[in-house]
Amino acid sequence: MTTYSLKAILSTFADANGKKRTIFNLGPIGGISSNAVKLFFISLPFIEYALIFNSYVFNALGIAQCIVLYIVFLSIVMIMIFLISWKIKNSVIKRITPSWEKYFEKINLSMLLSSGRTPYSQFFEFYSKGIKENKTEEELHRYLLNSFKTMEEENKELIEAMIKDNKFN
DSSP states (O other), rough: OOOOOOOHHHHHBBHHHHHHHHSSGGGGGGGGHHHHHHHHHHHHHHHHHHHEEEEEEEEHHHHHHHHHHHHHHHHHHHHHHHHHEEEHHHHHHHHHHHHHHOOOOSOOOOHHSSSSSTTTHHHHHHHHHHHHHHOOOHHHHHHHHHHHHHHHHTTTHHHHHHHHHTTOO
C-alpha cells in the first residue's frame, strides 16, 4: 500500500484552483492523466465518423443507414464515456482512501465527493481559499482540519439527521 501526499490526494479530485474535477485524475497517484482521458473522449466521435463514413462502409450501406448507424453508435459512445468516468472515479477513491484516512480519519471521502447535500458540501470553497493563500502542505492540512470542524458546526442539524438515519459514522 502506497501512502500519497496530501497535495497528490487533493489533485486527483480537484484542479489547481480548488474546483472539483469532472473527470478525476489518476496522474498524481501513478495512473492515466485526466487530460489523456479527455483527449480520448473527444476523439471518439471522430474515430467513429472515420469508421462509418469511409468509402467501403459508405458504399455498402448508403447514406441513410450510415447516418442511423452513426447516431446509434454515438449513443453507445456516450454510455461508454459515462462508464469509463465512473470507473475512474471509483478507482481514484479506492486508491486514495487509505492515505486520506491517514490525514483525515473521521472524514468520509465519498461523502466529501458526493454531488448531493452533505455536511462537507462546502469543502471545495474552503480548499480553493487555502490554495489562494499558498499554504504549505502542513499548513493546508491544519487549515482543512479546521475547515472540516467549521463545516460540521454549520451543518449540525444535517449531521444529527444523518446519525438518526444511521448513515453518518
